[in-house]
Amino acid sequence: xxxxxxxxxxxxxxxxxxxxxxxxxxxxxxxxxxxxxxxxxxxxxxxxxxxxxxxxxxxxxxxxxxxxxxxxxxxxxxxxxxxxxxxxxxxxxxxxxxxxxxxxxxxxxxxxxxxxxxxxxxxxxxxxxxxxxxxxxxxx
Amino acid sequence: xxxxxxxxxxxxxxxxxxxxxxxxxxxxxxxxxxxxxxxxxxxxxxxxxxxxxxxxxxxxxxxxxxxxxxxxxxxxxxxxxxxxxxxxxxxxxxxxxxxxxxxxxxxxxxxxxxxxxxxxxxxxxxxxxxxxxxxxxxxxxxxxxxxxxxxxxxxxxxxxxxxxxxxxxxxxxxxxxxxxxxxxxxxxxxxxxxxxxxxxxxxxxxxxxxxxxxxxxxxxxxxxxxxxxxxxxxxxxxxxxxxxxxxxxxxxxxxxxxxxxxxxxxxxxxxxxxxxxxxxxxxxxxxxxxxxxxxxxxxxxxxxxxxxxxxxxxxxxxxxxxxxxxxxxxxxxxxxxxxxxxxxxxxxxxxxx
Numbered sequence: 293x294x295x296x297x298x299x300x301x302x303x304x305x306x307x308x309x310x311x312x313x314x315x316x317x318x319x320x321x322x323x324x325x326x327x328x329x330x331x332x333x334x335x336x337x338x339x340x341x342x343x344x345x346x347x348x349x350x351x352x353x354x355x356x357x358x359x360x361x362x363x364x365x366x367x368x369x370x371x372x373x374x375x376x377x378x379x380x381x382x383x384x385x386x387x388x389x390x391x392x393x394x395x396x397x398x399x400x401x402x403x404x405x406x407x408x409x410x411x412x413x414x415x416x417x418x419x420x421x422x423x424x425x426x427x428x429x430x431x432x
Numbered sequence: 433x434x435x436x437x438x439x440x441x442x443x444x445x446x447x448x449x450x451x452x453x454x455x456x457x458x459x460x461x462x463x464x465x466x467x468x469x470x471x472x473x474x475x476x477x478x479x480x481x482x483x484x485x486x487x488x489x490x491x492x493x494x495x496x497x498x499x500x501x502x503x504x505x506x507x508x509x510x511x512x513x514x515x516x517x518x519x520x521x522x523x524x525x526x527x528x529x530x531x532x533x534x535x536x537x538x539x540x541x542x543x544x545x546x547x548x549x550x551x552x553x554x555x556x557x558x559x560x561x562x563x564x565x566x567x568x569x570x571x572x573x574x575x576x577x578x579x580x581x582x583x584x585x586x587x588x589x590x591x592x593x594x595x596x597x598x599x600x601x602x603x604x605x606x607x608x609x610x611x612x613x614x615x616x617x618x619x620x621x622x623x624x625x626x627x628x629x630x631x632x633x634x635x636x637x638x639x640x641x642x643x644x645x646x647x648x649x650x651x652x653x654x655x656x657x658x659x660x661x662x663x664x665x666x667x668x669x670x671x672x673x674x675x676x677x678x679x680x681x682x683x684x685x686x687x688x689x690x691x692x693x694x695x696x697x698x699x700x701x702x703x704x705x706x707x708x709x710x711x712x713x714x715x716x717x718x719x720x721x722x723x724x725x726x727x728x729x730x731x732x733x734x735x736x737x738x739x740x741x742x743x744x745x746x747x748x749x750x751x752x753x754x755x756x757x758x759x760x761x762x763x764x765x766x767x768x769x770x771x772x773x774x775x776x777x778x779x780x781x782x783x784x785x
Binding site: 319320321322400401402413414415416417419420 | 487492493494495499502509510511515518519731
């Protein structure tokens with residue numbers, strides 16, 4: 293089970309009713325977690341966040357710089373712009389902000405979800421999310 | 433002569449078990465068994481609670497005992513296969529710690545005989561908290577509040593044995609409170625709803641549940657191979673394969689590299705009858721502790737009841753089909769969900785130093 297397909301299903305099932313906000317939490321002891329977070333945000337700058345996100349999960353743990361550039365090419369991104377972004381760590385400050393937020397909230401497990409403030413830790417089946425979202429929509 | 437012998441044997445049984453519980457009997461919680469070597473004190477319990485929630489006990493500082501035994505999920509993590517150390521996967525379901533004080537064997541395969549033994553396993557385990565015990569002792573010794581608390585509680589410095597003792601003391605306080613079944617057993621005639629009372633009759637008669645689920649914690653503390661279906665993730669996730677092979681290797685299972693299923697208790701005893709056998713779990717708080725079975729293969733109580741109703745998994749020799757009607761299944765589920773759920777309390781989280 294991976295969280296990605298479940299999140300997609302949630303967005304499809306609740307179109308217009310839920311908003312997804314993603315925060316980065318690159319694992320500190322993984323060699324390429326930080327640069328992979330940079331890569332996903334560099335792809336977002338070119339409108340291909342989800343495409344890159346899915347590739348990163350599918351190709352993990354091969355997430356070294358050279359591999360990331362190959363993936364960017366596969367997605368048809370502007371390679372010069374992408375490479376400059378990951379090399380200069382363009383999004384480092386934003387990623388650090390996300391990490392600080394997680395530490396302040398005492399969050400250490402990925403993925404962790406918040407639905408209107410209700411915490412769900414770990415990969416869960418769609419039914420778990422459905423129950424919480426339905427309750428929250430009802431309480432609106 | 434005969435009667436004297438009888439008295440001695442009876443007394444021995446009473447002392448040994450604390451409270452007589454025999455197959456088929458349901459017993460309310462009266463007292464909690466506490467080992468002589470680790471008496472409960474309020475300070476020790478509080479220290480254990482702090483350690484239970486302390487992420488210092490994991491190698492990378494992301495996991496504490498409470499990660500997989502979360503008060504919000506009746507001290508499970510609510511997942512089919514338990515949470516794990518980052519980059520790894522666990523292979524079994526996280527069992528509840530509520531009423532764990534009554535268990536004679538810990539873990540699904542019963543590899544630990546006391547809570548004090550049990551507590552250090554997940555700390556060391558590569559796919560759980562992944563902490564070196566020599567190292568964690570030094571880490572805890574750097575925290576002045578802990579040094580002071582260990583001195584007060586144990587009259588000595590922090591070490592792994594004392595950490596395990598404190599955590600165990602805390603775990604022995606996790607009990608079901610005032611379940612409808614308990615009130616019923618103590619004579620409250622209104623404790624069970626009509627449906628739950630009918631469910632209790634199924635539980636003790638046609639459903640045969642009580643053959644294995646009896647006594648204070650509704651478990652005989654034995655191991656059975658019910659041939660529960662495999663969790664498909666065991667076949668598809670290479671991280672689970674690594675965990676399975678690692679555990680089998682540690683337990684000197686010769687063909688650990690080609691092992692494709694969970695051998696259960698066999699890994700511990702190497703006894704053929706224990707192949708794929710797992711411990712009878714407690715049923716108290718069952719409504720809050722899903723998914724069910726050692727690998728979390730059943731998401732709901734309905735699925736569990738259906739499994740037992742059809743006589744368990746293919747090829748098992750323990751269970752026979754029960755032929756429960758839909759109504760009987762409903763009564764049984766009502767009993768399990770209503771009568772075995774204690775009063776919920778607001779859990780007070782500790783302030784970890």
